[in-house]
Amino acid sequence: MNSERVKRPSKAASKSARKARFYEGVVAVLDAHAPCGCILTVLFLVLACSPSDTPRTVAESAGARASRLGAPTPPPPPGSLDLTSLSHRGALGTLPLVRISAPHEPISNGPARFEGYPVESVLQLLVSKEQIADPKTRLRFHLADGRTRTVDADALRDGGGILAVRDLDAPRGRQWRAHPRGQFEMTPGPFYLVWETRSGDERHPWIAQVERISMETVSAMDSPAFPRHAPTAEPGFHLFAKHCLACHSINLSGGRLGPELNVPLSVMETMPRAVLRTYIRSPRAVRATATMPDFISLTDDELDDLVEYLHAMRLAKVCATQIDCARFRGQ
Numbered sequence: 001m002n003s004e005r006v007k008r009p010s011k012a013a014s015k016s017a018r019k020a021r022f023y024e025g026v027v028a029v030l031d032a033h034a035p036c037g038c039i040l041t042v043l044f045l046v047l048a049c050s051p052s053d054t055p056r057t058v059a060e061s062a063g064a065r066a067s068r069l070g071a072p073t074p075p076p077p078p079g080s081l082d083l084t085s086l087s088h089r090g091a092l093g094t095l096p097l098v099r100i101s102a103p104h105e106p107i108s109n110g111p112a113r114f115e116g117y118p119v120e121s122v123l124q125l126l127v128s129k130e131q132i133a134d135p136k137t138r139l140r141f142h143l144a145d146g147r148t149r150t151v152d153a154d155a156l157r158d159g160g161g162i163l164a165v166r167d168l169d170a171p172r173g174r175q176w177r178a179h180p181r182g183q184f185e186m187t188p189g190p191f192y193l194v195w196e197t198r199s200g201d202e203r204h205p206w207i208a209q210v211e212r213i214s215m216e217t218v219s220a221m222d223s224p225a226f227p228r229h230a231p232t233a234e235p236g237f238h239l240f241a242k243h244c245l246a247c248h249s250i251n252l253s254g255g256r257l258g259p260e261l262n263v264p265l266s267v268m269e270t271m272p273r274a275v276l277r278t279y280i281r282s283p284r285a286v287r288a289t290a291t292m293p294d295f296i297s298l299t300d301d302e303l304d305d306l307v308e309y310l311h312a313m314r315l316a317k318v319c320a321t322q323i324d325c326a327r328f329r330g331q
């Protein structure tokens with residue numbers, strides 16, 4: 001029955017697209033669809049864009065390789081939870097084991113039943129209740145192939161997620177069903193973040209092949225784009241983080257779709273203020289071929305705040321010459 005379900009062509013294009021995205025784990029793209037109203041999301045995007053984050057190639061992690069070869073796995077860094085070693089040591093056995101049936105599981109594209117640990121109880125081994133509730137806490141799921149995905153900790157708090165350790169419809173003697181993936185087959189273990197009622201919105205993604213979870217706190221103030229020296233520019237920073245940082249970097253921190261706006265020369269030094277305001281509202285009023293979206297809906301006050309922020313940041317450059325900036329980027 002299961003193989004039948006797997007082989008049947010997918011019912012709707014959207015479903016197969018979702019499935020393909022799931023397989024490919026295009027982390028940055030998925031996260032780019034997250035609600036942009038939240039600065040933390042945008043800041044995460046910045047993290048997601050940084051080269052150290054998620055290698056897009058499907059490479060086996062050093063840990064996975066080492067443990068497969070029987071070599072000792074290096075101890076996980078502090079603030080992280082190595083699920084595979086916890087389960088070897090039986091530490092997870094102290095947690096409640098529950099069963100769920102999910103009407104729609106994205107890999108098989110159908111109903112599925114799992115056994116596992118409520119993700120909330122697993123996380124309490126890693127994070128305090130207060131940290132889980134803190135909107136600044138993010139959990140990074142480290143996958144067997146070396147990629148990572150992040151999830152807001154508070155989304156896991158009451159979402160009913162389960163870290164599954166077994167597919168209840170797996171063939172006898174197996175923990176997981178094998179699913180076709182290109183020419184190969186994949187199994188979603190060793191741990192699979194699943195949801196009983198959610199079919200996988202951005203805040204509640206299904207995440208297969210989890211080996212380790214680590215916690216990170218995203219603080220706006222840690223960013224080189226934050227106007228530490230100019231508190232009056234903070235409202236503008238928050239607007240910039242909400243609307244612009246996904247595409248533009250300030251002090252080389254931010255997105256790369258659009259140009260860096262602060263170093264070595266700030267836009268405040270290259271564009272007259274009035275032109276800058278026009279550019280932000282309607283880029284094609286300045287450059288006929290500009291691809292940046294319009295921001296017509298920004299109010300005059302918001303535009304003032306944005307410009308004040310950009311103006312303030314020109315006094316807090318991380319580098320001020322081409323050579324310095326190249327060196328800074330090379331770090």
Ligand code: HEC
Nearest residue numbers: 243244247257258259267279280283289290291292293295
């Ligand atoms: C979807 C990506 C995207 C977003 C969001 C975005 N921009 Fe841009 N921006 C670009 C791109 C790409 C360019 C390069 C020129 C072009 O194609 O428009 C650009 C160019 C600019 C320039 C001209 C830079 C120069 O030196 O010529 C300024 C100023 C600018 N953006 C400011 C902003 C501000 C402020 C925001 C937020 C309100 C913002 N942008 C949001 C993509 C974006």
